[in-house]
Amino acid sequence: MLFDYLTRGVKAGLLAGVVFGLLMAGVANPLVAHADALNHDGGGDGHHGHSHATGGEGEAHGGGAVPTAVNRGASVLAGGLWAVLLGGVFFGVVYYFLEPAIPGTGATKSYVLGAAGFVTVSGAPWLVLPPVSPGAQQSLAVSTRLPLYAGMMIVGALTCLLAGYAYNRTCESKGHAAGVAAAMLPFGLLAIPALLAPTNAVSGGLSPALRHGLTGLFVFGQALLWLLLAVGHAQFTDHANDGSEIGVPSSPADEVTTAD
Amino acid sequence: MSTANTVHGRIERARVELTPTQVAAGALLVLALGFTLLFVQEPLVHDSMHNFRHAAGITCH
Numbered sequence: 001m002l003f004d005y006l007t008r009g010v011k012a013g014l015l016a017g018v019v020f021g022l023l024m025a026g027v028a029n030p031l032v033a034h035a036d037a038l039n040h041d042g043g044g045d046g047h048h049g050h051s052h053a054t055g056g057e058g059e060a061h062g063g064g065a066v067p068t069a070v071n072r073g074a075s076v077l078a079g080g081l082w083a084v085l086l087g088g089v090f091f092g093v094v095y096y097f098l099e100p101a102i103p104g105t106g107a108t109k110s111y112v113l114g115a116a117g118f119v120t121v122s123g124a125p126w127l128v129l130p131p132v133s134p135g136a137q138q139s140l141a142v143s144t145r146l147p148l149y150a151g152m153m154i155v156g157a158l159t160c161l162l163a164g165y166a167y168n169r170t171c172e173s174k175g176h177a178a179g180v181a182a183a184m185l186p187f188g189l190l191a192i193p194a195l196l197a198p199t200n201a202v203s204g205g206l207s208p209a210l211r212h213g214l215t216g217l218f219v220f221g222q223a224l225l226w227l228l229l230a231v232g233h234a235q236f237t238d239h240a241n242d243g244s245e246i247g248v249p250s251s252p253a254d255e256v257t258t259a260d
Numbered sequence: 261m262s263t264a265n266t267v268h269g270r271i272e273r274a275r276v277e278l279t280p281t282q283v284a285a286g287a288l289l290v291l292a293l294g295f296t297l298l299f300v301q302e303p304l305v306h307d308s309m310h311n312f313r314h315a316a317g318i319t320c321h
Binding site for chain 2: 001002023024028029032033066070071072073074075076078079082085089093096097098099100101122125126130131132133134138149214217218219221222
């Protein structure tokens with residue numbers, strides 16, 4: 001049964017991955033390349049001073065260490081694989097274990113999990129470390145930002161679990177509307193770690209309009225990704241079969257080993 | 261009934277269905293993927309995903 005769930009999750013991931021890959025290829029790639037070009041034309045914006053893993057001086061992103069075509073191709077591929085990974089992990093494994101506890105019925109469960117996944121992987125970490133535009137200087141070191149990002153992912157996941165728990169408990173006694181209200185409360189708690197975390201000052205050579213536009217695009221891209229994962233997953237899941245799926249295998253052959 | 265429709269039931273069911281080797285292999289796979297995503301600082305790999313890491317909102321420079 002776990003294997004069926006995993007298959008559905010990966011299928012949803014493939015669907016979302018194709019679309020997200022197209023978004024990478026058609027919109028994100030050209031825009032990031034354009035921003036990189038602006039950064040290099042501008043000079044003196046400190047871009048050359050940043051210490052990358054290579055320690056190389058004046059390393060040209062999207063044109064220096066690797067050919068542009070490789071960068072673009074790998075980014076599109078990575079975008080597709082990113083969706084497959086999220087689909088497999090969230091809509092495969094996590095959905096399998098948490099399905100009985102996820103609020104809602106039928107397709108709603110897919111969308112709730114999609115929202116929770118977005119909050120966990122992107123939303124909560126972005127409260128502390130919003131997506132930055134290419135070439136921007138960040139005051140926190142990479143060695144600080146990586147644990148910070150990972151820590152906020154854990155906080156986001158716990159918040160979503162707490163919200164689900166609050167919904168289920170409140171819904172039992174006080175009804176649906178009160179349950180939704182109770183589920184909203186834990187998300188307010190996200191403000192606490194967001195305020196306590198060290199501030200990451202960002203400065204860049206790009207114009208504010210372009211910077212905000214790029215950040216908006218990155219937020220939109222990830223939100224779209226999770227929406228597509230949820231839509232795909234809802235489509236691929238036979239919700240009419242929800243209740244009976246557990247006790248009565250739909251096709252006896254694939255459940256033989258677990259019939260006990 | 262170990263296959264009741266609860267989270268606990270799901271865990272029980274997974275325990276019955278999966279061998280410890282499969283669980284270990286799956287955990288290792290996820291760990292390896294996460295490790296790759298986070299820590300591949302090999303400049304060639306890292307830089308070739310430059311555009312994607314911006315689009316995903318996870319930047320390391």
